[in-house]
Every structure is written in structure tokens, then in C-alpha cells.
Amino acid sequence: MATPEESVVHGSAATPPPLEKAVTPQQLPALDRLLRQPDVVALATQHGKTLVTAQARQLLERLREQALAGALLPSQLAPARLHAALAQRIDEQLRLQLRPVLNLSGTVLHTNLGRARLPEAALQHMRDIAGGATNLEYDLATGERGDRDSLIEGLLCQLTGAQAATVVNNNAAAVLLTLAALGQGREVVVSRGELVEIGGSFRLPEVMQSAGARLVEVGATNRTHLYDYEQAITAQTALLMKVHTSNYRIEGFTASVDEAALSQLARARALPLVSDLGSGALVDLAAWGLPPEPTPQQMLQAGCDIVTFSGDKLLGGPQAGFIVGRSDLIARIRRHPMKRALRVGKLLLAALDATLRLYLRPERLAAELPTLRLLARPLADIDATAREVLAPLQARLAPAFTAGIVPLQSQIGSGSLPTQRLASRGIAIAPGTSQGSGRALLGLARALRMLPVPVIGRIHDNALLLDLRCLEDAGALTTQLAVLQLDAAP
Ligand SMILES: *Cc1c(COP(=O)(O)O)cnc(C)c1O
Numbered sequence: 001m002a003t004p005e006e007s008v009v010h011g012s013a014a015t016p017p018p019l020e021k022a023v024t025p026q027q028l029p030a031l032d033r034l035l036r037q038p039d040v041v042a043l044a045t046q047h048g049k050t051l052v053t054a055q056a057r058q059l060l061e062r063l064r065e066q067a068l069a070g071a072l073l074p075s076q077l078a079p080a081r082l083h084a085a086l087a088q089r090i091d092e093q094l095r096l097q098l099r100p101v102l103n104l105s106g107t108v109l110h111t112n113l114g115r116a117r118l119p120e121a122a123l124q125h126m127r128d129i130a131g132g133a134t135n136l137e138y139d140l141a142t143g144e145r146g147d148r149d150s151l152i153e154g155l156l157c158q159l160t161g162a163q164a165a166t167v168v169n170n171n172a173a174a175v176l177l178t179l180a181a182l183g184q185g186r187e188v189v190v191s192r193g194e195l196v197e198i199g200g201s202f203r204l205p206e207v208m209q210s211a212g213a214r215l216v217e218v219g220a221t222n223r224t225h226l227y228d229y230e231q232a233i234t235a236q237t238a239l240l241m242k243v244h245t246s247n248y249r250i251e252g253f254t255a256s257v258d259e260a261a262l263s264q265l266a267r268a269r270a271l272p273l274v275s276d277l278g279s280g281a282l283v284d285l286a287a288w289g290l291p292p293e294p295t296p297q298q299m300l301q302a303g304c305d306i307v308t309f310s311g312d313k314l315l316g317g318p319q320a321g322f323i324v325g326r327s328d329l330i331a332r333i334r335r336h337p338m339k340r341a342l343r344v345g346k347l348l349l350a351a352l353d354a355t356l357r358l359y360l361r362p363e364r365l366a367a368e369l370p371t372l373r374l375l376a377r378p379l380a381d382i383d384a385t386a387r388e389v390l391a392p393l394q395a396r397l398a399p400a401f402t403a404g405i406v407p408l409q410s411q412i413g414s415g416s417l418p419t420q421r422l423a424s425r426g427i428a429i430a431p432g433t434s435q436g437s438g439r440a441l442l443g444l445a446r447a448l449r450m451l452p453v454p455v456i457g458r459i460h461d462n463a464l465l466l467d468l469r470c471l472e473d474a475g476a477l478t479t480q481l482a483v484l485q486l487d488a489a490p
Pocket of ligand 1: 246279
């Protein structure tokens with residue numbers, strides 16, 4: 001049976017049920033009259049006239065369309081119904097669209113779910129800075145104009161061993177700016193095995209083109225040798241570039257030239273060697289039992305002149321892109337006009353300042369940096385959460401679905417350590433009957449996404465999987481089950 005709303009959408013006049021006769025547009029209340037209705041006056045007192053009048057006008061417009069289609073019933077014009085419809089529209093308008101969700105996808109640094117969660121220290125510092133004036137570009141010692149980079153440059157240099165450092169909006173911007181400043185109008189030599197695409201919108205050849213640099217590809221997809229780089233160098237060459245193949249691995253009959261070997265060639269030809277490291281953990285993750293990921297420190301030690309990396313991947317901070325390395329090159333990068341366009345704001349700097357300072361106390365890092373804490377979370381801990389949520393889930397979902405604890409493999413995500421998996425635990429939810437089970441699962445996934453704090457799982461092998469690595473507080477899931485709308489139509 002079509003609802004009145006749908007009949008308008010489809011443009012066909014629905015036949016009203018026999019007992020009620022459809023309303024004509026002339027019978028609709030005027031805007032003034034609706035606004036004088038006592039409970040609508042109360043809405044205006046609460047929210048102000050502007051919002052309430054605009055929404056009342058839109059509501060009447062919508063009802064008019066329904067009336068014209070012959071699909072509006074008199075009961076829909078009862079004062080209580082009009083008030084409820086108006087209040088609902090106002091709530092929807094006021095609801096913030098960027099919302100907290102529970103990431104049970106199994107991917108810790110999920111780009112679509114906002115990557116790293118910020119440490120408490122960063123949240124606190126952002127709050128302290130955001131609401132008032134701050135010394136963003138003001139030197140407190142001299143009382144003169146300062147430089148926003150200088151707030152964290154010293155710390156970045158200390159942590160990475162670089163001579164100089166600057167920061168922009170994200171790592172894509174860091175690569176773009178570096179290439180524009182050092183390679184514009186000239187050639188950049190890169191191995192064919194390293195022409196990465198990150199999440200569809202960052203493709204190295206296209207970034208190169210936007211920066212005005214000419215890409216010179218060398219070697220083959222699986223094998224590149226030092227002589228390939230050597231032969232590609234001409235008078236037009238601006239720099240040599242290495243790109244960390246962060247979201248794939250080339251395996252089998254392969255060869256590549258590492259940074260140490262390539263830096264000798266770069267040095268002999270007086271060319272800078274630039275490394276786009278992507279994730280760039282600032283500490284050796286092996287200390288927490290995690291697979292190793294190259295660090296900016298190692299890249300600089302190996303002889304790279306410039307290294308770029310992200311703020312919100314393994315580093316565990318806000319979205320940002322770092323450019324660290326030789327001070328003469330960093331000075332050129334900073335002078336490029338694009339730097340001004342890609343610079344970071346005070347909120348981001350506040351979060352970076354606080355996050356980077358956590359690295360000065362590595363012994364406390366796993367406790368204070370959520371990304372590391374989640375990646376290194378003990379299996380027994382995840383298992384305890386699984387046992388805590390199982391019974392409430394079973395109780396709420398039976399008999400339509402069955403639920404059980406299953407071993408899962410979490411991913412790090414965001415192009416970090418792509419082939420590594422972390423042993424995890426979760427809940428697999430399967431439909432009670434096999435008939436129409438695909439639809440039932442999609443409906444359940446949707447119902448979970450419609451919760452006040454949406455729950456994001458993934459469907460695999462005819463089950464909805466909830467990986468509990470990132471659920472540190474079981475209550476955040478279980479307290480919502482009471483309002484789960486299992487019959488919500490997809
Ligand atoms: C992730 C990544 C980027 C893009 O970094 P963003 O911070 O997402 O802009 C660029 N290069 C590599 C190798 C990456 O892994």
C-alpha cells in the first residue's frame with residue numbers, strides 16, 4: 001500500500017480509504033493561522049521565528065502538493081498532527097550531520113570513518129585554544145610577528161632527526177607542495193612499481209601533473225634497478241622520488257632500489273631525494289608487538305633529503321601532512337605561494353602540538369595515544385568485550401537472528417601495513433532462517449546504522465560481523481539495543 005508521501009513522489013494520485021474524503025488545497029490552514037496555533041507559538045519561543053516560519057512554510061507547501069494529488073486526509077490537518085510534523089522538521093534541521101559512530105568495521109584507521117581518534121591531550125588543547133585568541137603567529141618573547149610553523153618545528157626535528165620541518169593540511173598536500181616547489185617545469189624520476197593510488201583521489205601521476213612536474217617512469221612494475229634511475233637522469237631532472245607502496249605489496253620476482261642506495265646516486269648527481277612515506281610511524285611499532293613500518297627517522301638516516309607523511313595515520317593525530325628534511329629545501333618549500341593556500345589552522349596546530357608531545361614519553365604512549373592503544377589491544381581484552389556484548393545482542397536479535405563470538409582479523413587501514421592482520425574477536429550475526437537472509441542482513445546493518453550512535457559493521461559470508469577491537473566500552477553498544485528498530489524498512 002502506497003503512503004500519501006510516496007504517491008506524490010511517484011506522481012500518481014492514490015485512492016484515499018473510503019471513510020475519509022481527501023482535503024482540497026483550499027482547506028489547508030494559512031501560514032498565519034498555523035503560526036498562531038498555541039503549541040506552534042511555543043516552538044517559536046524556543047527556536048525563534050525565523051526557523052519556525054521557514055519550516056512551517058515548507059510543511060504547508062508539502063501538504064499542498066499532497067492535497068493537489070488528492071492524497072491528503074483531514075486527520076493530517078489536526079492541530080496535534082501539524083505540530084508534530086513541524087517539530088520533527090525542526091529537529092531534523094537542527095541535527096548535526098557530522099556525528100560520532102562506533103567503528104566495528106575491523107579497520108582501525110578507516111579513512112571513511114575519520115581515521116585516527118585524537119588523544120585526550122589533543123582534545124583538551126583544542127578546546128583551550130579554539131574559543132579565544134592565541135599566539136598562532138605571534139612571538140611572545142619579542143612581541144613581533146611570528147611563524148605558525150615554529151610552534152611545532154623544533155619538536156618535529158627532535159622526533160625525526162630532521163634539520164627543518166613544515167606542516168600542511170594533509171600528506172597529499174605535502175607531496176603536491178614539495179613537487180611544486182622543487183620540481184615545477186622539470187622532471188621527477190619515479191619507479192613504475194611505486195605509482196600509487198591512495199583511495200581513488202590521490203594518484204601519484206596526477207599529483208605530479210598538478211604540481212607542474214614531468215613524471216619520468218623508470219623500471220618495470222615488478223623490477224627497478226639503480227641503472228634505471230641512472231639512465232633517466234638528464235639536465236632536466238629536478239629530483240628523484242621514492243613512494244612507499246603503503247596499500248599494496250609487490251611479491252614474487254621483484255627488485256627495487258632502497259633509499260640508501262638511491263641517495264648515493266642522488267648525492268653524486270647533486271639531486272634531492274624525496275620520499276613520500278605515507279603513514280610514517282614516529283616510533284618502532286615492534287616495541288608493542290606490531291609489524292614494523294618504516295619511520296621518517298630511518299628515511300632521513302638512509303639519506304633522503306625530504307620525507308613527507310600523514311598526521312592521522314599511524315602517528316595517531318589530526319589530519320595533517322608533514323614535510324621534514326634539509327633546511328635549504330624546506331626553506332624553498334615554505335616560500336612557494338601554494339604553502340599559504342595549504343597551511344593549517346590553529347585548531348589543527350593545537351591538536352598536533354599536543355599529540356606530538358606525547359611522543360616525548362614513549363613509555364606512556366600506548367596508554368595515551370588511542371591509535372596505538374587500539375592496535376596493541378590484547379586479544380583477551382577484546383574477547384572480554386565480546387563476551388560482555390554477546391548475551392544482550394542475542395536477547396535483542398532472537399529469533400530473527402543468531403549471534404556468536406568468532407575470531408576475526410583486524411586491519412590497520414589507511415594504507416598502513418597492507419598485508420598485516422591483527423588477531424581480533426567479534427560477533428557474527430546470521431539470519432535465523434536462510435530464506436531472504438541477504439535482505440534480512442542488509443536490513444539489520446541499516447538498523448544498526450540508524451541508531452543514535454550509528455554502529456558500523458561489515459557483511460561477509462552471509463553474516464554481519466562486528467569486530468570489537470575498537471569498542472572499549474561495551475555499554476556504548478549494549479545501551480542502544482533498546483532503541484534498535486529491527487523492522488526498519490530498508
Ligand atoms: C596516505 C598516503 C598519501 C595521502 O596522505 P593523506 O594524508 O591522506 O593526504 C600519500 N601517499 C602515500 C604513500 C600514502 O600512504
